[in-house]
Amino acid sequence: MSAEMAGDGASPSWAARLRAGRRERYWKTSTMLLLRDMEDLKGRELRGKIKDLIFWCDSSVADPEVIDAELFADFVDGMCRVVGNYGVIDGVAVEPALRRIIDLQESRRDTTTKLWLTLARFRSMISLEDDRREEALNAALESAPVGSALWAESVLAKAWYLNDISRYGDALRIVGRLRQAIPQELYDGYYACGADTMAGVALFTSFRDLGAARQKLTRACTFSKEADDDVQLRRWTATAHHYLGRIAEVDRDYPEALARYVQGHALQTRCPEELQSIAFIHLRMSEPLIALGYFDEAEDHLRTAAQVCSDYADYSSGRLQVQLGFATLDVAKGRTGFALQTIDATRNEARAIGYWRGELLCLGYKCAVLLRTRSVLRLVPVLLDIIMTMRGGELGRGNAARLLLRLPTVLGVAVRRMSFRPSRPLQPATTTGCPCRVHTPADAVAAGGPSA
Amino acid sequence: QLFGTQEVLPRIGKALVNPDGDGLISIFGPGGAGKTTLAYEAVKQFAGDGGFTRVAWVSAKLSHLRDLGVIETSRHTRTGWLDMIAEVAEQLDVRVDLHPARLEESLANALQSSIEIARPCLIVIDNLESAPDAQLAVDFLTRSPVLRPHKVVLTTRNSARLIAPTVREFAWHGLDSDAVREFAAYLAADTSGFELDDLDVDELISMSGGIPLLVKVAVRLAVHTSQPLRTVIDQVRNPGGELGSLVGQFLYEQSMTALAASAGVGDDNAIGLMNSFCARPDGESLNLEDFFELSLIADRAQFERARTTAHKLALIRGVDGNRRFTIHPLLRDFVCRG
Numbered sequence: 001m002s003a004e005m006a007g008d009g010a011s012p013s014w015a016a017r018l019r020a021g022r023r024e025r026y027w028k029t030s031t032m033l034l035l036r037d038m039e040d041l042k043g044r045e046l047r048g049k050i051k052d053l054i055f056w057c058d059s060s061v062a063d064p065e066v067i068d069a070e071l072f073a074d075f076v077d078g079m080c081r082v083v084g085n086y087g088v089i090d091g092v093a094v095e096p097a098l099r100r101i102i103d104l105q106e107s108r109r110d111t112t113t114k115l116w117l118t119l120a121r122f123r124s125m126i127s128l129e130d131d132r133r134e135e136a137l138n139a140a141l142e143s144a145p146v147g148s149a150l151w152a153e154s155v156l157a158k159a160w161y162l163n164d165i166s167r168y169g170d171a172l173r174i175v176g177r178l179r180q181a182i183p184q185e186l187y188d189g190y191y192a193c194g195a196d197t198m199a200g201v202a203l204f205t206s207f208r209d210l211g212a213a214r215q216k217l218t219r220a221c222t223f224s225k226e227a228d229d230d231v232q233l234r235r236w237t238a239t240a241h242h243y244l245g246r247i248a249e250v251d252r253d254y255p256e257a258l259a260r261y262v263q264g265h266a267l268q269t270r271c272p273e274e275l276q277s278i279a280f281i282h283l284r285m286s287e288p289l290i291a292l293g294y295f296d297e298a299e300d301h302l303r304t305a306a307q308v309c310s311d312y313a314d315y316s317s318g319r320l321q322v323q324l325g326f327a328t329l330d331v332a333k334g335r336t337g338f339a340l341q342t343i344d345a346t347r348n349e350a351r352a353i354g355y356w357r358g359e360l361l362c363l364g365y366k367c368a369v370l371l372r373t374r375s376v377l378r379l380v381p382v383l384l385d386i387i388m389t390m391r392g393g394e395l396g397r398g399n400a401a402r403l404l405l406r407l408p409t410v411l412g413v414a415v416r417r418m419s420f421r422p423s424r425p426l427q428p429a430t431t432t433g434c435p436c437r438v439h440t441p442a443d444a445v446a447a448g449g450p451s452a
Numbered sequence: 453q454l455f456g457t458q459e460v461l462p463r464i465g466k467a468l469v470n471p472d473g474d475g476l477i478s479i480f481g482p483g484g485a486g487k488t489t490l491a492y493e494a495v496k497q498f499a500g501d502g503g504f505t506r507v508a509w510v511s512a513k514l515s516h517l518r519d520l521g522v523i524e525t526s527r528h529t530r531t532g533w534l535d536m537i538a539e540v541a542e543q544l545d546v547r548v549d550l551h552p553a554r555l556e557e558s559l560a561n562a563l564q565s566s567i568e569i570a571r572p573c574l575i576v577i578d579n580l581e582s583a584p585d586a587q588l589a590v591d592f593l594t595r596s597p598v599l600r601p602h603k604v605v606l607t608t609r610n611s612a613r614l615i616a617p618t619v620r621e622f623a624w625h626g627l628d629s630d631a632v633r634e635f636a637a638y639l640a641a642d643t644s645g646f647e648l649d650d651l652d653v654d655e656l657i658s659m660s661g662g663i664p665l666l667v668k669v670a671v672r673l674a675v676h677t678s679q680p681l682r683t684v685i686d687q688v689r690n691p692g693g694e695l696g697s698l699v700g701q702f703l704y705e706q707s708m709t710a711l712a713a714s715a716g717v718g719d720d721n722a723i724g725l726m727n728s729f730c731a732r733p734d735g736e737s738l739n740l741e742d743f744f745e746l747s748l749i750a751d752r753a754q755f756e757r758a759r760t761t762a763h764k765l766a767l768i769r770g771v772d773g774n775r776r777f778t779i780h781p782l783l784r785d786f787v788c789r790g
Contacts (some may be wrong), residue, residue: 014708014723015701018787021723022730025748029729033742044542050535055733310549 026068038078052401053079073114080122114149116140126405131167147181152191159198162367168206175199196220197236217244230317254288261285279308288331297434320358456631465498474620475599476605477596484663484782485626487607505755509542510536511735512580533588560598566701590616601676626662639671652653659685665780672766704786707765724748725758729779730788737776
């Protein structure tokens with residue numbers, strides 16, 4: 001008896017009929033259920049779904065004819081978020097899967113923009129500065145009609161990438177194109193939020209014009225009401241609040257910084273779970289609290305950030321920055337020696353996992369601490385260490401020029417802490433503590449405590 | 453209820469409760485022999501006597517990721533392994549660093565902390581079905597100071613002794629003749645008018661090769677279709693009248709026919725019901741709502757009829773008080789890879 005035939009020897013076997021039953025509706029139902037889970041679940045439950053997601057991605061690629069490309073792009077985008085959140089160690093199946101679907105779509109002359117954007121998002125998990133990420137973004141831009149919503153999303157994704165790799169001028173230029181090319185109504189009603197956020201981030205991070213950055217980010221925050229019903233708007237406005245907090249910190253308006261971080265956190269937690277963003281908000285909250293002398297509250301936020309970082313496989317500088325946050329707290333408490341030990345331990349850890357940017361960040365911090373304590377003589381070996389790190393790191397891989405260009409940006413994180421260039425007149429610090437919901441519960445706010 | 457384990461189960465138990473005994477215990481044997489059931493029973497009966505305060509149970513099933521030829525296999529295996537380590541940590545409520553470069557070391561260090569040493573745990577890594585899977589587990593377990601006072605039980609298809617000479621092994625090749633006889637009698641006990649004579653049982657032993665699933669499916673099929681067991685077994689013989697290597701497949705085909713022919717089920721519902729399990733990885737279970745949606749059966753009453761009948765035919769299994777449903781790995785192979 002053949003494996004394909006059974007019973008009377010003429011009808012197809014059940015195995016064959018079962019296979020034939022797994023068609024478009026079956027694929028769509030399973031995909032929708034997984035999308036629902038990615039939206040609804042958090043924490044351990046969501047992490048437990050990673051196995052299912054990768055399995056479904058593999059299965060889908062094995063039978064591309066049954067796939068709805070748009071839905072698959074949504075699925076892979078969600079999967080990238082979850083996998084990026086919790087860290088499956090590599091996503092070797094994801095990229096070939098996406099490329100196969102893109103080929104299939106192109107052969108059908110169907111749209112591929114969303115798929116290219118998803119591929120770019122996936123590549124950003126592997127490395128922020130990544131040629132294939134940029135290629136995918138360019139392909140997304142080319143595949144979408146100029147002025148369409150998909151094109152606008154591609155422009156903003158490219159602007160995010162350009163900010164990620166410190167090409168702030170290019171980010172501002174591409175955001176400028178967006179305003180000119182899409183219909184005014186569409187821009188004003190929706191994409192202005194993303195455009196202003198991206199431009200604000202570029203203007204702040206490059207330290208070009210803090211006043212203009214504040215203006216754009218504040219304008220982005222006017223979409224808060226619309227953001228209630230739209231995840232993308234919530235993400236943009238959460239980012240805008242976050243950066244407004246950072247500008248307030250530069251102005252040493254710590255109560256305003258804290259209020260912005262709290263608002264950003266509230267919006268971020270209403271987005272599908274993005275642990276890295278949440279960890280960074282807690283890290284940022286610790287900074288003004290340290291400056292205001294609320295060390296216990298700052299430590300609470302640092303511990304929360306550390307805990308969130310340890311919940312996912314962190315490829316970014318998040319975890320290291322949290323450890324450096326503890327060092328900053330130690331310096332503020334006058335425990336400079338202990339802080340330097342923490343920085344050295346963090347640097348060793350960065351070196352152990354081959355994270356050269358982290359190593360440079362630690363050295364930048366060390367410079368800042370030594371300058372602050374006026375230990376100028378001890379700076380010399382640190383500067384030599386920086387050069388040695390370059391030799392063993394990027395220089396050894398033939399990227400010396402790129403590294404040298406990036407070095408001021410990496411060191412800038414430390415230098416910015418020490419610099420003080422207010423973008424508007426100083427406000428007296430009048431906060432009475434941390435306004436977050438943990439340190440100032442809602443009932444305390446109602447009773448006249450700090451606003452959350 | 454277990455059959456045929458009277459001799460092996462106490463031996464596994466003795467190894468588990470001996471604090472000075474081997475820390476790495478392996479149960480090996482062919483797919484479908486019932487290794488998971490044996491390990492489960494051993495843990496249930498002896499973990500308390502062994503002083504284990506917690507049990508982590510993870511199903512490896514790493515090999516399903518290797519089906520697609522285009523995918524680089526070893527990296528995927530590694531991915532699955534590290535996810536599994538994270539799952540062990542989670543079940544034991546041990547905080548670990550989830551960075552891939554630090555995860556293994558982090559778990560090993562955590563388990564050797566004074567707090568954890570005072571609370572011995574038992575880790576079961578089930579379904580290490582291929583040699584590379586077992587190699588990964590054994591490399592970690594024998595290299596790192598994970599063991600003592602903790603213990604690890606592996607279930608594998610092949611002997612692990614070649615890769616880890618210190619492993620304490622127990623072979624389990626499924627039911628022997630007496631156990632098949634007992635199991636079949638147990639399955640048929642509640643069915644009035646259903647008789648099993650010696651010849652039936654001999655045929656069953658010959659057909660099943662000691663694989664419990666085949667015994668169960670054959671008996672349930674005979675009960676459901678009100679046919680003598682010998683008739684069911686005759687239907688799964690190959691054209692030469694022999695019980696060949698595809699006997700399982702033929703038996704499942706017969707069971708699918710019986711499911712589809714049942715009142716209120718039909719071909720489409722039978723296909724939809726069983727295909728539900730192909731949407732999730734091997735070893736995963738489905739909750740009732742997802743099972744219903746994935747089955748694509750439009751009507752809830754029809755779905756319940758199909759589900760109940762499939763359960764009676766031993767095509768699906770209820771777990772967690774029938775709140776979740778799963779399928780035996782051998783049947784899943786037939787349904788999803790056929």
